[in-house]
Amino acid sequence: MMPEVRWRRLPLNANYAVAHAVKDSDVDVVAAYPITPQTTVVEKISEFIANGELDAEMIHVESEHSALSACVGASAAGARVFTATAAQGLELMHEILHIASGLRLPIVMTIATRALSAPISIWCDYSDVMNARDASWVTMFVSSAQEAYDSVIQAFKIAEHPDVLLPVMVAYDGFIMSHTYEPVLVAEDPAPIREFIPKRRDRIVLDPEKPVTMGPIAMPEWYYEIKYQQVEAMKNAYRVVKETIDEFAKRFGRRYPVVETYRLEDAEIGILTYGAIYGTLREAIDIMRSKGMKVGAIKLRLWRPFPYEEVLQAIKHLKLLIVADRAISYGARIAGPVALEIMSLLLYESERPEVMSVVIGIGQRTVTEEDFEQIAKLGAKWLEEKRIPRETIYWGVRGVTYA
Amino acid sequence: MPERYYKSLRDLPKEEYLASGHRLCAGCAAGTIIRHLLKVAGPNTIVVTATGCLEVATTPYPLTAWRVPWIHVAFENAASVASGVEAAIKALQRKGLIDPSKRINIIAIGGDGGTYDIGFQALSGMLERGHKVMYLLYDNEAYMNTGIQRSGGTPQFAWTTTTPAGRVWKGKHQPKKPISDIVAAHRIPYVATANPAYVLDMVNKFRRALEVEGPSFVHVIQPCPTGWRFDPSKSIEIAKLATETGMWINWELDHGEFRVTVPVPKRKHVKHYIRAQGRFRHLTDEDIEKIQEYINKEVERINKLVGKEVIGPLAE
Ligand SMILES: Cc1ncc(C[n+]2csc(CCOP(=O)(O)OP(=O)(O)O)c2C)c(N)n1
Numbered sequence: 203m204m205p206e207v208r209w210r211r212l213p214l215n216a217n218y219a220v221a222h223a224v225k226d227s228d229v230d231v232v233a234a235y236p237i238t239p240q241t242t243v244v245e246k247i248s249e250f251i252a253n254g255e256l257d258a259e260m261i262h263v264e265s266e267h268s269a270l271s272a273c274v275g276a277s278a279a280g281a282r283v284f285t286a287t288a289a290q291g292l293e294l295m296h297e298i299l300h301i302a303s304g305l306r307l308p309i310v311m312t313i314a315t316r317a318l319s320a321p322i323s324i325w326c327d328y329s330d331v332m333n334a335r336d337a338s339w340v341t342m343f344v345s346s347a348q349e350a351y352d353s354v355i356q357a358f359k360i361a362e363h364p365d366v367l368l369p370v371m372v373a374y375d376g377f378i379m380s381h382t383y384e385p386v387l388v389a390e391d392p393a394p395i396r397e398f399i400p401k402r403r404d405r406i407v408l409d410p411e412k413p414v415t416m417g418p419i420a421m422p423e424w425y426y427e428i429k430y431q432q433v434e435a436m437k438n439a440y441r442v443v444k445e446t447i448d449e450f451a452k453r454f455g456r457r458y459p460v461v462e463t464y465r466l467e468d469a470e471i472g473i474l475t476y477g478a479i480y481g482t483l484r485e486a487i488d489i490m491r492s493k494g495m496k497v498g499a500i501k502l503r504l505w506r507p508f509p510y511e512e513v514l515q516a517i518k519h520l521k522l523l524i525v526a527d528r529a530i531s532y533g534a535r536i537a538g539p540v541a542l543e544i545m546s547l548l549l550y551e552s553e554r555p556e557v558m559s560v561v562i563g564i565g566q567r568t569v570t571e572e573d574f575e576q577i578a579k580l581g582a583k584w585l586e587e588k589r590i591p592r593e594t595i596y597w598g599v600r601g602v603t604y605a
Numbered sequence: 606m607p608e609r610y611y612k613s614l615r616d617l618p619k620e621e622y623l624a625s626g627h628r629l630c631a632g633c634a635a636g637t638i639i640r641h642l643l644k645v646a647g648p649n650t651i652v653v654t655a656t657g658c659l660e661v662a663t664t665p666y667p668l669t670a671w672r673v674p675w676i677h678v679a680f681e682n683a684a685s686v687a688s689g690v691e692a693a694i695k696a697l698q699r700k701g702l703i704d705p706s707k708r709i710n711i712i713a714i715g716g717d718g719g720t721y722d723i724g725f726q727a728l729s730g731m732l733e734r735g736h737k738v739m740y741l742l743y744d745n746e747a748y749m750n751t752g753i754q755r756s757g758g759t760p761q762f763a764w765t766t767t768t769p770a771g772r773v774w775k776g777k778h779q780p781k782k783p784i785s786d787i788v789a790a791h792r793i794p795y796v797a798t799a800n801p802a803y804v805l806d807m808v809n810k811f812r813r814a815l816e817v818e819g820p821s822f823v824h825v826i827q828p829c830p831t832g833w834r835f836d837p838s839k840s841i842e843i844a845k846l847a848t849e850t851g852m853w854i855n856w857e858l859d860h861g862e863f864r865v866t867v868p869v870p871k872r873k874h875v876k877h878y879i880r881a882q883g884r885f886r887h888l889t890d891e892d893i894e895k896i897q898e899y900i901n902k903e904v905e906r907i908n909k910l911v912g913k914e915v916i917g918p919l920a921e
């Protein structure tokens with residue numbers, strides 16, 4: 203029998219929850235650069251190190267490009283490393299995102315999601331993290347500060363698993379989560395957390411006792427095989443993420459499935475989203491249900507690898523699936539990244555719901571329960587009239603209306 | 606006098622940590638420089654190399670010429686990666702996760718492009734933060750790996766593929782950026798310039814750079830037969846001419862103390878260096894005089910710094 207874990211209930215925003223998770227995970231090296239709305243993650247970790255609560259090296263890098271580069275170096279040398287960023291910082295890292303995964307380094311990074319310049323905006327949407335889609339990072343979207351704390355711990359377990367060895371990104375809404383406080387249970391004593399994610403010494407690192415060459419040049423006769431290993435690692439990650447969720451739930455009592463549903467069993471219309479607005483969506487579902495609408499909600503927690511089995515399982519009985527995305531793939535007919543992903547899944551299904559792609563909350567344009575209700579009503583009407591739009595709906599733009 | 610760890614080349618270890626069979630061009634002085642660096646550093650070393658000729662030529666997967674742990678990440682970030690390696694070793698040693706008693710050399714290597722230009726910010730950051738990393742700049746004065754394009758380290762009037770000599774242009778317009786002076790302005794413990802034609806001076810500087818506490822920087826001139834356009838058998842001869850003409854002065858700044866480590870009592874005219882290389886072929890005698898004037902001033906500045914005439918007057 204494992205000893206029972208004692209928790210301390212603290213009022214934390216997601217940024218501070220992440221910092222606590224980093225401390226409790228006994229990270230060895232942190233390299234990060236401040237950017238709103240991520241900054242307080244780095245500030246809090248600095249405090250922990252300054253007070254001796256976390257024994258780690260903090261590298262005060264001169265840019266995000268260097269932040270991730272330093273993480274690559276530190277991880278390659280065998281350390282457990284962490285960084286955090288948002289928007290412009292993530293874009294500046296972009297080149298190194300691909301190298302971190304290509305070198306198979308288990309780096310963990312959190313993103314307090316933020317809209318991309320120009321125009322410059324410090325407010326939330328998911329265009330930053332969506333731009334990193336193809337960088338071969340395991341990517342999770344979380345919806346509460348508690349989930350952020352727990353997910354960072356899980357992220358180390360997933361990243362360092364010998365069948366995975368890929369970096370992991372945990373993203374949550376800038377401001378909406380990074381700056382709002384919730385009660386969060388953090389471990390009274392980090393020991394059980396550290397036992398859950400023991401420091402493994404079984405991967406290849408830069409060690410003078412066993413010299414290796416990392417990051418060589420691969421000619422056309424080898425490059426593809428090396429990249430294919432990443433394809434397989436992602437497939438393994440799909441399994442390992444779920445195993446980790448189970449193990450975490452068993453040990454700590456909190457479970458976050460890769461796809462979560464709410465009042466969906468008998469629903470005809472499902473609305474799928476991710477991040478903090480899943481909370482708003484659930485409220486909206488309750489309101490609509492009270493008015494007799496047969497609606498339910500779906501939350502996507504895992505983005506890469508894409509949990510296609512669970513998504514299909516959740517949506518196959520629906521008449522209409524509305525996918526509410528918070529990023530735009532400019533020039534695409536279906537411009538919501540998750541909507542596009544799901545539509546490609548459904549191509550192989552004979553029984554499939556209609557799909558409606560909606561973009562909402564760009565640059566933190568407010569999304570209320572009312573918005574979801576109106577979107578659902580429009581969807582129901584269009585479904586009835588058999589005219590679900592074949593292209594993305596841009597909800598909430600001044601002067602753009604749909605009927 | 607500089608620290609004399611090695612009195613003769615026979616004092617250097619016999620072991621080779623850069624294997625033969627790498628793909629550097631015949632006569633490439635980069636091989637000479639790195640081979641000696643690794644002899645000095647020994648096996649307890651981790652090397653980070655920026656993208657460039659050295660990286661590409663030594664690691665064609667699945668082969669490698671490196672007998673010490675080595676990593677390449679990108680073009681502009683060798684200093685940041687090395688910062689991370691150093692921090693990791695520090696943290697892991699402190700936590701007892703790796704042997705705390707072992708002293709591990711951490712070396713970052715960049716070409717002129719990876720140092721003067723695209724990697725400059727990362728380098729400055731690493732120096733300012735004080736990581737105990739030795740940074741080696743091998744300076745072949747252009748982006749050789751991508752086919753001889755101009756860099757901030759290309760000397761004035763040199764032909765490159767992006768500063769061609771034509772009816773209007775005479776090669777590169779601007780003189781070399783004084784990178785080592787800029788590095789020295791970071792007030793790190795040790796900065797030196799070196800030349801593979803003066804091997805003993807070079808290896809002693811490598812040793813010193815690895816020994817000081819905190820960041821160190823060694824800037825080595827690296828003749829490149831392919832880009833500078835000369836016969837591969839002449840690399841060391843050309844390197845020697847660079848110092849004999851005052852085009853390249855070997856100095857060190859050790860904890861604020863400045864010395865010229867290879868005095869040149871009688872200086873040769875720069876034309877001996879210039880005329881030996883195809884990259885300067887388009888220059889007239891008048892153009893070469895302009896280079897001579899520039900070098901005269903530079904020599905004067907150095908002599909003033911030292912307080913005596915360490916680099917002598919023009920003799921031939
Ligand atoms: C971000 C980025 N930009 C451009 C390149 C292309 N590139 C690779 S090596 C190189 C030049 C390297 O020049 P230098 O640092 O002087 O090294 P050398 O090849 O001369 O040894 C360039 C431009 C790259 N790899 N990455």
Ligand code: SF4
Pocket residue numbers: 628629630631632633634635658659662745749750828829830831832
């Ligand atoms: S091009 Fe020049 S620097 Fe590159 S390998 Fe050849 S000789 Fe060396």
Ligand SMILES: [Mg+2]
Pocket residue numbers: 716717718744745746747748749750
């Ligand atoms: Mg070069």
